[in-house]
Amino acid sequence: MKSDCVRKCQTVKAVNFTLIELLVVIAMIAILAGMLLPALNNARRSARMSDCMNNMKTAGQAVQLYANTFDDYLIPSHTGTSYGAWSNYTWMRLLGVNHIVYPPLVNGVADQARYMCPEVPRPFVNNNNRFYCWGMNMNVTTFNTWTSLKKITRYRQHSTAIFMADTIGGNNVFENAWNLTTYPPTQVYHARFDLRHNGRFNGMFLDGHVTSMNLSAVPAKTSTTAFWTGL
Numbered sequence: 001m002k003s004d005c006v007r008k009c010q011t012v013k014a015v016n017f018t019l020i021e022l023l024v025v026i027a028m029i030a031i032l033a034g035m036l037l038p039a040l041n042n043a044r045r046s047a048r049m050s051d052c053m054n055n056m057k058t059a060g061q062a063v064q065l066y067a068n069t070f071d072d073y074l075i076p077s078h079t080g081t082s083y084g085a086w087s088n089y090t091w092m093r094l095l096g097v098n099h100i101v102y103p104p105l106v107n108g109v110a111d112q113a114r115y116m117c118p119e120v121p122r123p124f125v126n127n128n129n130r131f132y133c134w135g136m137n138m139n140v141t142t143f144n145t146w147t148s149l150k151k152i153t154r155y156r157q158h159s160t161a162i163f164m165a166d167t168i169g170g171n172n173v174f175e176n177a178w179n180l181t182t183y184p185p186t187q188v189y190h191a192r193f194d195l196r197h198n199g200r201f202n203g204m205f206l207d208g209h210v211t212s213m214n215l216s217a218v219p220a221k222t223s224t225t226a227f228w229t230g231l
Contacts, residue, residue, distance in 0.1 A: 049119070055115055056210045057209075058101060058115070060210060063075055063204075065100050066098070069100065072151040073149045074140065075095065075141065076145075077143050078144060078178070079094060082146060090112070090132070093112070117133045117196070117202075119166075133168070133194075134166060134177075135164065135180035136180060137163055137180050138179050138180060140155060140229070141163070143178075155230030156226075156231060158207035159206070160230070162204075162205060164203070165193055166197070166201040168191065168196075183215070183218050195215070199214060200212045200214050
């Protein structure tokens with residue numbers, strides 16, 4: 001009888017010790033997970049920033065190809081109503097219908113979004129079938145007209161002039177974030193740089209190269225700096 005009691009007590013002690021060990025292991029895993037989670041989140045943000053840069057580099061290549069195809073003219077940010085069969089197209093849809101890098105993008109927003117910045121919330125819906133999470137420098141390209149289209153050859157400082165960047169602004173946040181003219185913006189419908197990548201934004205220059213920047217690298221005026229004018 002005594003032997004049986006000792007055996008049972010030893011068994012209980014062994015089970016209790018195993019449960020304590022398990023709780024300690026679980027606690028250690030929880031602590032490690034808490035320590036690693038911020039690093040994982042930072043890694044995800046860095047990956048999205050890298051994806052945005054790669055997508056913007058693709059856009060830069062497409063812009064260069066468009067200029068090569070159409071007698072050096074820079075692509076307009078939007079075609080307005082005077083472009084015939086190409087009327088009311090954003091720049092990316094205009095590239096797509098001309099089979100320059102992108103597919104036709106017949107579904108507008110739904111098609112464009114996956115080629116732009118993954119940091120912008122999905123889904124993104126607006127009334128005008130547009131997706132402007134990148135804005136164009138309206139000092140070097142145009143909007144809505146054939147007559148004022150500008151050639152890339154008129155600019156001397158391609159590697160210095162900003163052409164496109166991560167932007168936010170306008171009446172519906174991303175919808176109208178296309179008109180990048182000055183910093184800070186001078187009108188309510190103008191875009192501002194969106195520091196969505198850990199306090200930085202991606203910018204594509206007139207020669208097609210893309211870099212990550214902060215606001216300290218941005219001149220405030222448009223008339224006297226190559227950053228805004230390319231001249």
